[in-house]
Amino acid sequence: MIVFLVYAVEILVALLLKTTVLQYVAFGFNNIPDLIVMVVVAAAYHRGKTKGMFIGFAAGLVLDIASGGLLGVFALFYMFIGYLNGFMAKYYVQNDFLLPLAMVAASEFLYSFMFWLFLFMTRGRTNLVSYISNQMFPQALYTTVVFIVVYRILDLIYWKVTKPLYTDYSKVEG
């Protein structure tokens, strides 16, 4: 139950910060660090494919509700991100920062690409080169840099709050 609450709070905080105060640090093409991807990546890295998938799904669904598009689009995006990052759970080592950073960069890139594929290309905005250089790349870079700090916090929460509840660590799938 505590685990559930912790992730619910993480998702809610990420969403609230992203829609409000993080707008002050936007640059370029409205690029802001994507806190929700960070939460999903960290969760999948800590807990494996299935749980990562469900946390991604929940985060995406909340985002769908808040942003007013079709229900389920972001849920689908984040669910895949959670699932794919879950493959890395078996390589989890505490205090390893390089792997999660690479994961979040790749995830943000993937997310932007899916976004473009489903929500831009379908409307005839086909200029992928400009989209990559102006949107996907800066967005992924920005998210990765901010993730250095955010990951420390999320990792700390994982160890201090939720990890002691588990005795059988080998249960973590991967």
Add this chain to the structure above:
Amino acid sequence: MKERKNPKYDMEPRFVLLIMTMVCVFMIFFSYRFDNVFTPIRTRLNSLIIPLQKGITTIGTSINNAIDNFEEVEDLQKQIEELKEENDRISREKQSMEQSLYDLERLKQLLSLSENYKNYTTVAANIIAKDSSGYYSRFTLDKGSRDGIKVDMNVLAGSGLVGIITEVGPNYSVVRSIIDDNNYVSAIVTKSEDDCIVCGNLELLALGYIEIRDLSINTEARNNYKVYTSPLSDKYLPDILIGYISNIQNENDGLTKTGYLTPVVDFEHLNTVLIITELKRDMMGLDEDE
């Protein structure tokens, strides 16, 4: 805990993924098909997080303002000097302008031109959240249906068009701004009186432009001409300033011209907006069919 007892977790993760993907696809389909069922639920859930967003934005804005104030004091000293000089210059210009204005009024009366600017009634609202996806340009206002806000009301800031209300909850409303990649406004160019379409474009956004298209190839529009909302539009009220044309060029099809438009509204530093509480469809004398 829930995680271990749940039999779902004994399934192969890829099967769970497959099932959940289908759930998502169904949700997308149903929310598209049965919009009227999902929207009220979404609105109700959304109005729960509005107070939280409002609080965080208020705190964030005040911190941001405090930092800005600190940095700005020196700039302000300099600006005051500059403004004083400018003031002198402008007051000289004003003298001659007043004379021309008087002449203009007199000539207008002679032509008996009716003023077609309306004084729209407006409601002020604060922006409490911007869109969460980062790719759209939509934002949430702290006024909703309780304050008489309805979908399709136009939103202004200063004298320029900001956007249109697309969603209304009891305590919030969502504005899709004219710089949104998915927004189209029919517009009219001053002097040359050409119809055109103003649409947001993500690629131009960082340059501070939006796109203007479907201008007639024979147009006499030039850079810096003003662009207003068109009377032809069925959602936007007429004669609201949108921006200034720049960089007009011929389109490949040889039939139309396209160009950039600099919006009059500074979208990056937008905190308060005005909502016009008159709807275009009411003005056209149509019955509301809700």
